[in-house]
Amino acid sequence: MSVPKTWRGEKYRYRLEAVKCTGCGKTYMPARAVCPECGSRDFEDIKLPAEGKIVTYSMVHVGPAQMQFEVPYAVAIIELENGLRLTTQIVDTQNKELKIGQKVRMVFRKIQEDGKTGVIGYGYKAMLAE
Numbered sequence: 655m656s657v658p659k660t661w662r663g664e665k666y667r668y669r670l671e672a673v674k675c676t677g678c679g680k681t682y683m684p685a686r687a688v689c690p691e692c693g694s695r696d697f698e699d700i701k702l703p704a705e706g707k708i709v710t711y712s713m714v715h716v717g718p719a720q721m722q723f724e725v726p727y728a729v730a731i732i733e734l735e736n737g738l739r740l741t742t743q744i745v746d747t748q749n750k751e752l753k754i755g756q757k758v759r760m761v762f763r764k765i766q767e768d769g770k771t772g773v774i775g776y777g778y779k780a781m782l783a784e
């Protein structure tokens with residue numbers, strides 16, 4: 655598969671997708687050019703389930719400068735329905751108690767804003783499902 659690098663970058667940044675190595679079957683998100691497990695360069699696209707559960711989490715009370723307005727916030731390891739794990743922020747947790755095993759849904763949110771350049775970064779965050 656030969657697609658321009660920039661195009662691939664956009665695709666994986668803005669969609670909840672990952673790639674699966676055709677050599678060893680490992681899943682990567684974001685996508686990799688070469689599989690660190692088996693060295694294969696052949697990957698197939700897979701669409702990730704939007705639902706998962708909290709494996710573990712921690713509350714951040716002192717965050718990096720651009721996140722300061724959001725503290726305290728929760729950062730969690732989420733296990734998606736297909737077993738893939740990812741680390742992400744859980745949004746809208748005010749007055750809600752987090753529990754291990756709680757169901758979450760992946761949502762597309764603003765990650766950070768660069769005050770100098772006005773560049774806004776977007777990505778996936780998790781939201782409590784109920």
Ligand SMILES: [Zn+2]
Pocket residue numbers: 675676677678679680689690691692693694
């Ligand atoms: Zn592999």
